[in-house]
């Protein structure tokens with residue numbers, strides 16, 4: 568059994584699903600599982616962490632922690648980590664997790680395994696697997712030497728989170744004393760999208776250059792609406808201005824690991840695969856039977872996406888209606 572501390576993540580008063588996955592995995596392995604949650608006005612969220620397996624929640628609140636900054640968050644997190652001395656420290660491999668955890672590891676003087684796609688607990692150790700060479704290979708990583716083992720885990724990699732409302736956590740409330748900070752968030756400009764983020768969604772429908780213009784992405788949005796999916800894009804589609812950069816999947820975009828990834832008119836360049844090849848089931852629709860995407864697809868449809876996507880949407884809708 569290990570002593571595990573999970574850095575929880577919330578935004579706009581909602582906890583990230585990937586935090587629940589980490590808590591559930593640690594708790595199911597029988598570990599002593601604690602969480603650190605930072606923000607402002609988020610007392611109710613601390614209770615929710617208990618329902619997913621946190622035995623203790625260190626709740627740190629301060630107006631300066633309302634928005635994430637690596638500086639302020641790490642000051643408070645390090646204080647707790649040093650006093651609790653955990654065996655393992657985990658966070659999700661999200662934009663803030665990948666920003667924060669290297670800083671935490673450096674301040675503790677230990678190594679970091681980032682973007683892990685598999686994780687197993689063995690006594691008070693973890694063994695992880697992570698992609699290298701843009702996802703062409705994976706390596707197994709074990710930690711050696713003293714000090715906590717620090718890892719970030721790709722969202723959706725560990726499987727579903729288990730909610731148990733009978734489980735509750737001890738909540739330790741801490742008022743942050745941050746001193747003078749060098750950085751401060753003064754404004755957050757949000758993109759307008761009512762859709763789930765590609766990194767969080769269980770289903771992602773992505774389109775490429777072949778969609779020809781932004782308007783045609785409506786086809787994917789309509790199918791996405793039926794499936795409750797996020798809509799992603801290749802870099803070629805983003806560079807052409809069809810979609811905003813936040814939807815880009817790949818090496819220079821977001822890394823996703825959904826249950827189902829439907830690639831519509833995407834060739835399957837190595838840089839795109841780097842962002843989606845760990846998806847559980849991959850469906851590719853492409854005119855070209857030789858397109859590289861078919862090499863990693865579980866199901867391939869050779870044909871014109873402008874004909875196939877509306878047909879698929881109608882079939883998905885029929886199935887959905889039958890089950891409602």
Ligand SMILES: Cc1cc2nc3c(=O)[nH]c(=O)nc-3n(C[C@H](O)[C@H](O)[C@H](O)COP(=O)(O)OP(=O)(O)OC[C@H]3O[C@@H](n4cnc5c(N)ncnc54)[C@H](O)[C@@H]3O)c2cc1C
Nearest residue numbers: 775776777801802803817818819820832834838839854872
């Ligand atoms: C440093 C670097 C970083 C990069 N990072 C990324 C990244 O993060 N993400 C990313 O995606 N790319 C990235 N790229 C770009 C990548 O190399 C490819 O250029 C890009 O992924 C191609 O996008 P695409 O598949 O939409 O377009 P294309 O390669 O042009 O492919 C279009 C595909 O659509 C098919 N098609 C055409 N019409 C239809 C139709 N009607 N129905 C069905 N299929 C059709 C074609 O057969 C073709 O396979 C990066 C490149 C570099 C150099």
